[in-house]
Amino acid sequence: MNSLIDIKPDSDFSLHNIPFGVGIIPGSGPRICTRIGDKVVDLSIMANQGYFDRGIYEDSDFATSTLNNFISKGREAANAVRLSIQNCFLDSNYSQPEAEFFQQNILYDASEIQMLMPVQIGDYTDFYSSIEHATNVGIMFRDPANALLPNWKHIPVGYHGRASSIVVSGTEVYRPKGQTKPADLSLPIFGPTKQLDFELETAFIVGKENTLGESVTTDEAENNIFGMVLFNDLSARDIQSWEYVPLGPFLSKNFASVISPWIVMMDALEPFRCRGPVQEPEVLPYLKFSGRRNFDIKLEVLIKPENCDEVSVCKSNFKYIYWNMSQQLAHHTVNGCNMRVGDLCGSGTISGPEPGSYGSMLELTWKGTKPFIMPDGTERKFINDNDTIIMRGYAEKEGMRVGFGEALVHIMPAKL
């Protein structure tokens, strides 16, 4: 029985989780925080109270607007902070003055706290690691008989994205404008995208740098990954299909992507390991790995039209991903590319095997040929102005739940 924080059984933020984020504490400013149940916990005050190892962290390390410095001290050190917080809030034997101090100085209602981007992202890479997604896209845009390109089962395909436009949950995003070429026209036209889409992804945050020229093996990779977030890689399909030949997506992707505000440590996800899909043909030696490297994380996408309840449009799972994060990081660095603390790597759209588990409107409505009817009677082939897109995700096992909360974005009409 914990008298300080009431944690509902279906809360993503159980005591097992203890994620890290940055929130604006009223009267103080940006502070490193965690979330337990419906409470945000100001860790700068806990640091001042001596809860964390002063041989590793200065008290002032928690009074900051990004987690980069905190993460750079290492995953082991961060996990020790996580365990200290767990122990502190497991203890229900607070004296009355202690409990009052906590209530008045450390705990805030989550609804009162504005969350910021948790890390300064230096570089952003997006993979394309779901075989179901790559197959669906290949069927729609290329050749149903040869949906996967010849390299797909040999290389964790990815591309370098743009970090400047990655925003935190709750941000308003304007419908992007650009060039498109409708099939019935011979020349391109300019205007707001008519095919705004989400991509259901997760992303990992790099926790340890490798020097230029040094490769990270699949055995070492997990040690270099700090934690995960939900990731909505917003996409403008009509802009994409016109611009992406031959170098891949550009303006169809870099107008905005959205992350959830709490970074869930890999240590919190440890109980939810599972096997991934069988990889056939056999991969090259540098991509081989041992043990279970996938994670059973349930994922959902909901659309909330203006003046209407939210509607679930997709239920998928991170466990479907073909190339695991260890392979992605090993591949990314195999040529000596240096990754830095705070870099973000998207999983690629996570589609499952069933139509209801496809991770984008492109697939769910099969290029707009099978539209949804929303409760307000409106039709959705893609995302409308004033829609809110909500992604949620959590892992659960034997009564233990570790979740991400939400990655939410409001779509505003294009700026004229």
Ligand code: CA
């Ligand atoms: Ca993507």
